[in-house]
Amino acid sequence: MKYRNLLFAILLATSASAQNPIISDVFTADPAPLVYRDTLYLYTSHDTASEKATNYKMPDWYVFSTTDMKNWKNHGPLLSTKTFSWATGDAYAAQCVERNGKFYWFVSTFHKKDSTSGGGAAIGVAVSDRPTGPFVDAIGKALITNEMTTDMKHGWDDIDPTVFVDDDGQAYMYWGNGSCKYVKLKQNMTELADTIKTFKPEHYIEGPWLYKRNGIYYLLYAGAGTKPEMTEYCTAPSATGPWTYRGIIQENSPNSFTTHPGVIDYKGKSYYFYHNGALPTGGSYRRSICIEYMHYNADGTIQKIVQTTKGVDKVK
Template sequence: MKIFKVKRFLLSILSLFALSVASAQNPLITNQFTADPSARVFGDSIYIYPSHDILANKVRGRMGWFCMEDYHVFSSANLTDWKDHGVIVTQNKVPWVKPDSYSMWAPDCVERNGKYYFYFPSTPKDTTLGRGFKIGVAVADQPTGPFIPQQKPIEGVNGIDPNVFIDKDGQAYIYWSQGNIYAAKLKDNMLELASKPVILQELPTKGLKEGPYLFERNGIYYLTYPHVENKTERLEYAIADNPLGPFKMTGVIMDETPGCWTNHHSILPFKKQWYLFYHANDLSPEFDKARSIRADSLSFNADGTIQKVTPTLRGVGITMANQKIQIDRYSEISSKGASIAFVDTLNKFDGWKLILDHDKAWAKYNNIDFGDGKLKHLKMRLRSINGGDIQIKISDQIKTEYINAKVVSGHDWVIVEVPLLGISKIEGIKNLTVSNLKNTSVEIDWMTFTN
C-alpha cells in the first residue's frame, strides 16, 4: 500500500511538470495533434479527453495509418485558454494492452460518486481474448488523474469508440461501435456490464457508422454518430424517448469536411450554451490521420431538432485583448484579396498568418475583451515586401474607433507598435477588423494590446 501511494504521489508531481497552457480558437490545440474529443463539464471547467495522433514511422505504428500511443487531458474555464495536464494513460502502462499496438483510439470519461472513469479502446496482448479491439477502464480521484488502469478490459465489449451516459435515474449505459452501434447497461461499479449488448436498430445500414455519443435534453435522447453516406464521414443524429431506443433517424449535425474522411465528436452545454466538439485536419491538410480538435456553438429548434453546425475558424470563447489575437482565425473575411497560409510550412505548429493582397481586403475577429480600458498600445507582428498601410477598426453597436499603421518594406517579420492616441477609451467586448489601405500585400501573424 505504501509503494502504491508513493507511485501515485510521483505521478501527481510529474503531471504538474507536464502542465502547459495554450490559447487558441480553432483548432483548440496547436502544439500537437488531437482527435476524437470527448468533452465533459466537471465543476466550473470543461475537460476534453481526446485521442493523440502521432506520425508513424518504421519503428512505431503503421506507415500511412492512425498511430496513437497515449492520452492527454485538457481543461478550460473560458473555452479559450486550454491547459494540457499531460499524459494520463499510455499503451505500455496498461496491463492488458499490446504495448506496441499504437491503437489508443477514441476515449471517453465520466464522473460517478467522486470517481472518474476513463474508457478507452485498444488492441489486447492476450490473443485468447479474441481478435480486434477491447475497451478498458482507468479510474482516478480527479479529472486530471492520476488514472489507474484496470487489469482487464470490460468483459463482453468488443469494439471501439466507447461512450458512457448516466441517465437521470442513475442508470449508466455504455455505447460503442463495431460495424454496428451497440449499447448495454453498466453496473454501479462502472466496470462491468449489467445487461447483454444490443444492436441499436433503425440506423443507416449503408456505409460505415461509428463514434456514438448519446446525450439527453428535455426528455429527448439524442444518439449522435459519424456516418459515411458517400466517401467521407458526416455527423448525424437519431432520437428516442429512452437510452436504448428504438431511435428515429432525424438529421445531419455537420456536413463532410473536405480532405478529412473521419469526424468524431461530443455535445454538451456549458454556461447556458450548447457546444459541438469535433475534429478536422487543420494542422495537417495533406494527411488526414493527423487531426486537430475544434469547437463551435450548437443550437436547437423549438421542436428539439438540431440546427446544422457550420465549422468556423474563430470557434468559441472570448479573447482577452492583452493576449495574442490570431487574426487568421477570423469570424468574417472579404471575398477577394484575403487568405490564410502557414507561417512556416516546415513547422505547421507555428500556426497561420493572414494575407491581405490588395486595398479593400479585410478580416474581422469578434468578441475581444478590452477590460477596463487601460490598454494604451497596439502591437503587431507583420511583414510586407513592398510596404503598406493598414487600418484597424475597433467597434461595437455604439461606437467605432480607427487606428492606422504603416508597414515598412522588407522580407523579415517585424514588430510594429502603435500608441492609441486621439481615440476614446476602449473597454468591454469589441470586434476588430483589419483592412489593407494600399494595393500591396501585407502579412499579419498576430496582434495584441498592451499598457
C-alpha cells in the same frame, strides 16, 4: 484536397480571431468533453503518425481544460495503452465520465492474444479520484473483448465507447464500428448489468456520442451516406430507443476522412466538438480538434453545424 487544406491553413494564420483548431502544438482527435464543477475538461486521442503515413499512430490519451472556452491548459498525456497489462497497439477514441466523485475513463484499444482473448479491438476502463489522474486500470482486464460481440466479422468493431449516466442513476455504454452496440453498466461502472444488444442506425459507421437534453435522448455518430464521414444523429424517448433517424448535422471535415462528435453544455451555451485535418502538415492521420456552437430547434432537433475557423467566443 491539398488546396482545401492549404486554404484552411491560410485562413487560420491570417485571421486574428481564429480559434479552430483549438490545440495547435500537438495533433489531437476524438474529443470527449466533461464538465466538472466550474471547469470543462477535454479528453482526446493523440495522433503521431508521419506526414506520409497511411495508417494511425496513437500512443496515448491527453487531457486539456478550460474555464473560458479560449485558453486551454495542457495536462499532458495522462493515460496510455501501457496502463493496461492486457492491451497492445494504439490508443483509439475514449470518454471520461464522473460518478460519485470518481472519474471513469473508458478507452478503446486492442487486446493481446492470450488465454482470455484471441486479440482484436477491446474496451477498457481506468479510474481516478481526480479528472486529471493519476489513472489506473480499474479491473485489470478488458471490459469488452472481441469475443463478446459476434455480429460483425472484422476484428476492430469494438471501439469508440461513449458512456452516459441517466437521471435515475442507470449508466449506459454505446460503442462499435460497423454496428452500434449498447449495454447497461452496474453502479460500480466496471461491470456489465445486462446482455449486449446491437442495432444499426441509418448510415452508421462508428464514433457514437450519447446524451440527454430536455427529456430527449440523442445519439450522434460518424456516418457516411457518402464518404468521407459526416456526423448524423437519431433521437429517442429513452436511452435504449426506439431511435428515430434525424439526418446529417455536420458535413465532411476539411482534410480528414473521419469525424468524431462530442457535445456538452457549459455556462449557458451548447458546444459541439469535432476534429479535422486543417493544421499545417495535418491530415486524416494527423487531426486537430475544433469547437462550434450547437443550436436546437423548438422541437429539439439539431440545427446544421457551421464549421468555422473562428470557433467560439470567450466566456467569463
